[in-house]
Amino acid sequence: MSGAVDLTALKERADAQRAAAQNARPAPRPAAPEAGAPTQPSAGGPAVIDVTDATFEADVIERSTRQLVIVDLWATWCGPCKQLSPILESLAAGANGSWVLAKVDVDANPGIAQAFRAQSIPMVIAIAQGQPVTAFQGVQPAGQVAAWIDDILAKVGHTFTGADFPADEPVIDERMAAADQLMNDGDFAGALEAYKAIAADEPTNTEAASLVRNLEFMLRASAHDPSIVDTAAPGDVDAQLAAADVLLANQQPEAAFDRIIALVKVTAGDDRTKARTRLLELFELFDPAEPFVITARRKLASALY
Structure with a gap:
């Protein structure tokens, strides 16, 4: 090479x-509480919260160190979501603060959906100590959802702040x-x-x-020869995609994205699909809120439609 x-x-x-x-990732567990201290999260907070890309860190990741968080990915157009969401909301209201339901509109907050790599909705994810524990997709009966949550609480309930466990025991x-x-x-x-x-x-x-x-x-x-940036033939799809890889590896994301968008404009069929798919894969390497990603997505939409 x-x-x-x-x-x-x-x-x-x-x-x-x-x-x-x-x-x-989960931090070392805190020291055990004094005798008589509560071992479950208090019921003082809301049972259901709306979460956005901007509030996800505080409302889900940080909160999950103190309380089980059940994330509900939904959208207004999703019929099954309209069946599942009331079930989750009802269970959360009756949970006495043992867990909180975090609702995410995936259309308004694509970053969260992308982070969970949601292929379909509704998708429900249990988060504890900053990490996904388990998940399911599609509508489930209320009893089955309740049993699913109870099983999770039985396994991870002791890990939350205020629970009775040995001091300074890291979770690895x-x-x-x-x-x-x-x-x-x-x-x-x-x-x-x-x-x-x-x-x-x-x-x-x-x-x-x-x-x-x-x-x-x-x-x-x-694995690419850096000279591919200068030598790739305009109609050579594989060479142009390799050139985009080299540009991105050299910290030139805008140039890399523009190279593939230009390819999308002049190709059709399988070649166009290949270029579009590669660009979407490269987008996933970055925070979706990055300005250059947002700009490139708009350019891609214009190139496609």
Whole structure:
């Protein structure tokens, strides 16, 4: 391979995303409360809250260290959502503060839906200690939903602030820690396989899924000759996509996106679908609120329609 892309910048991107995700992982458990202190969250807060992309960190991630959070992904046009949401709201109202229902309109808050990689709605995700515990999609009977939540509380209820457990006992995800170590050691291929296995076993583990996307891009981009940016023929779809990878790896996302959008404009059929799909994959490497991502999405929409 002649003149492969330098992995340094790519590793820094993956490391930064991994570090940010690790900060959201469960922290060491606090000391046990004094005798007579409550062991369950209080019922003082609302049973149902509306969550946005902007409030997700505080209303879901931070809150889930104190209380089980059940996230309901819904939309106004979704018929099944209209059947499931009242069930969840009724159960939350009768839960006496043991958990809170966080409702997310996916049309108004695409970042949250993207984070959970929601393929269909309604989708319901249980969050505890900053991490997804389990999830389901589609309408379920009230009794089945209630049993699902009760089972989760039985497993994780003791982990919330105020519960009775030993002091300073850290909660460690050993599989993620092992994959992180492979990453630290520079074994990117091994880390990718480890994160893929975790993501396959835990569909709601958004951290593992995100790291899979980053590492897949890292390894693909590193295999390209940087000169492809200048030598790719205008009609060569694969070469143009490789050139976009190189530009993105070199911290030029706007140029990378524009390259693929230009390809979308002049292609059709399978080639156009291939270019569009690759661009959407690259968008997922960034915060959806980044201005250059928003701009590129608008350009893509114009190119398509």
